[in-house]
Amino acid sequence: GPVGADDGLLHFPSGFLWGAATAAYQIEGAAAEDGRTPSIWDTYSHTPGRVRNGDTGDIAADHYHRYRDDVALMSRLGLNSYRFSVSWSRVQPTGRGPAVERGLDFYRRLTDELLAAGITPVATLYHWDLPQELEDAGGWPARDTAERFGEYAALLGDALGDRVRYWTTLNEPWCTAYLGYGSGVHAPGRTDPTDALRAAHHLNLAHGRAVAALRSALPAAADPQLSITLNLHAVRPLTGSDRDLDAARRIDAVGNRVFLGPILDGAYPADLRQDTANLVDWDELVRPGDLAAISAPIDLLGVNYYNPTVVSAGGDQGAAGEAARNDGHGSSDFSPWPGSENVVFHQPPGRLTAMNWSIDPSGLYDLLTGVARSHPDLPLMVTENGAAFDDYISPEGEVRDPERIAYVHGHLAAIHAAIRDGADVRGYFLWSLMDNFEWAYGYGKRFGAVYVDYSTQRRIPKASAHWYGETIRRGAISRSEP
Numbered sequence: 016g017p018v019g020a021d022d023g024l025l026h027f028p029s030g031f032l033w034g035a036a037t038a039a040y041q042i043e044g045a046a047a048e049d050g051r052t053p054s055i056w057d058t059y060s061h062t063p064g065r066v067r068n069g070d071t072g073d074i075a076a077d078h079y080h081r082y083r084d085d086v087a088l089m090s091r092l093g094l095n096s097y098r099f100s101v102s103w104s105r106v107q108p109t110g111r112g113p114a115v116e117r118g119l120d121f122y123r124r125l126t127d128e129l130l131a132a133g134i135t136p137v138a139t140l141y142h143w144d145l146p147q148e149l150e151d152a153g154g155w156p157a158r159d160t161a162e163r164f165g166e167y168a169a170l171l172g173d174a175l176g177d178r179v180r181y182w183t184t185l186n187e188p189w190c191t192a193y194l195g196y197g198s199g200v201h202a203p204g205r206t207d208p209t210d211a212l213r214a215a216h217h218l219n220l221a222h223g224r225a226v227a228a229l230r231s232a233l234p235a236a237a238d239p240q241l242s243i244t245l246n247l248h249a250v251r252p253l254t255g256s257d258r259d260l261d262a263a264r265r266i267d268a269v270g271n272r273v274f275l276g277p278i279l280d281g282a283y284p285a286d287l288r289q290d291t292a293n294l295v296d297w298d299e300l301v302r303p304g305d306l307a308a309i310s311a312p313i314d315l316l317g318v319n320y321y322n323p324t325v326v327s328a329g330g331d332q333g334a335a336g337e338a339a340r341n342d343g344h345g346s347s348d349f350s351p352w353p354g355s356e357n358v359v360f361h362q363p364p365g366r367l368t369a370m371n372w373s374i375d376p377s378g379l380y381d382l383l384t385g386v387a388r389s390h391p392d393l394p395l396m397v398t399e400n401g402a403a404f405d406d407y408i409s410p411e412g413e414v415r416d417p418e419r420i421a422y423v424h425g426h427l428a429a430i431h432a433a434i435r436d437g438a439d440v441r442g443y444f445l446w447s448l449m450d451n452f453e454w455a456y457g458y459g460k461r462f463g464a465v466y467v468d469y470s471t472q473r474r475i476p477k478a479s480a481h482w483y484g485e486t487i488r489r490g491a492i493s494r495s496e497p
């Protein structure tokens with residue numbers, strides 16, 4: 016097949032989705048327009064001390080007003096797909112009740128524009144921006160939020176089902192549960208390990224409710240492709256000692272299998288339940304019927320990957336602080352690993368990105384081939400991968416980002432190898448289309464293939480954007496680093 020063609024290039028399967036990803040709060044701006052009300056990220060970013068430099072998503076990349084130009088740019092670059100998220104409080108401001116048509120209209124216009132340009136839309140229902148009213152009612156630790164999410168999914172399926180075939184329920188529930196309710200470096204900034212685990216279960220349940228809602232709202236003839244996106248951790252023990260191996264097992268349980276278990280296999284892992292028994296009563300938390308709902312079949316699994324996770328067993332004291340400080344999301348005295356605070360995270364040697372994240376594509380290979388081995392019939396999609404570097408505009412007006420080209424090339428090579436070794440990977444979405452609001456880091460970290468000058472909102476494709484466009488046109492990468 017094309018994957019093995021012998022012209023010195025590594026070819027990807029035909030029909031492969033080549034895209035870029037964004038998220039509503041990170042690019043849209045227009046925070047108070049057309050009926051949109053605050054989400055937890057509006058509240059959080061407007062709370063002094065939470066986001067670097069006091070940055071907020073009020074304006075962001077002004078995509079709400081510039082979506083037409085942005086789609087034209089995607090089309091010039093040659094993307095054949097685009098992953099975006101819907102702002103819940105834009106389409107259902109209180110998180111309950113009827114939709115706001117003006118809010119839905121934005122996503123109708125956006126998807127119409129994409130389809131007219133021949134770009135396949137991939138819609139994510141939730142990329143971390145819970146309507147503030149639902150947080151005030153308890154947020155994700157409250158079971159009702161999952162029920163509200165099911166209704167929101169039904170409403171979106173009705174509104175966009177004639178245009179959108181690819182759907183992702185949640186983006187990275189790990190971040191929502193553990194950064195939002197555990198370490199508190201993400202909105203809503205709560206720090207309680209029990210809440211974090213309750214949130215994880217209710218996010219799983221929300222996913223299950225959304226899959227059911229979408230299945231009944233979407234025309235089966237259009238062959239909808241339903242998925243969830245997880246930030247799976249490629250966990251490596253620092254040494255082969257029993258204690259380090261056990262630390263890796265625990266992090267794999269609370270980081271990966273807490274989602275993969277119920278969603279793909281209909282059960283929470285026994286070791287996870289045991290590790291966290293002092294924090295939650297799983298028999299009370301998981302009600303009859305929940306696991307059947309959560310494990311409703313999906314068509315694809317989305318995997319986001321940035322860097323590997325190297326762990327060792329910690330001492331008895333002070334390890335929680337150490338883990339939290341090293342987690343790469345901003346500082347907190349609280350751990351984002353409920354029940355496994357006593358694990359130390361290590362920076363592997365080698366080059367780092369501007370986030371201080373290490374660069375190691377083999378983690379992506381291991382994750383893709385690992386899921387392919389345990390779930391051979393489940394198609395996969397890399398729904399995010401990319402890197403921040405200290406990009407700047409040269410005197411000639413160009414943004415040269417060879418490190419980003421090398422990063423993306425290396426990870427595409429890892430995906431190619433995973434496909435060769437049996438993983439059914441259907442697409443790749445670069446994070447991100449353009450520079451944007453990088454959560455707790457504000458606008459200081461640039462992940463885009465396209466540079467955004469925030470004072471003028473001018474978009475300047477970086478060298479990596481041109482390289483990525485050529486890669487898409489060829490459907491292949493070189494064997495060695497460009």
Ligand code: GBH
Binds near residue numbers: 038190321323454
């Ligand atoms: C994604 O999350 C988000 O979906 C996206 O919105 C965001 O802009 C993008 O990534 C870039 O941050 O402990 O130092 O090894 C990424 C979530 C979770 C990334 C854990 C790296 C480990 C860092 N991540 N993480 S470290």
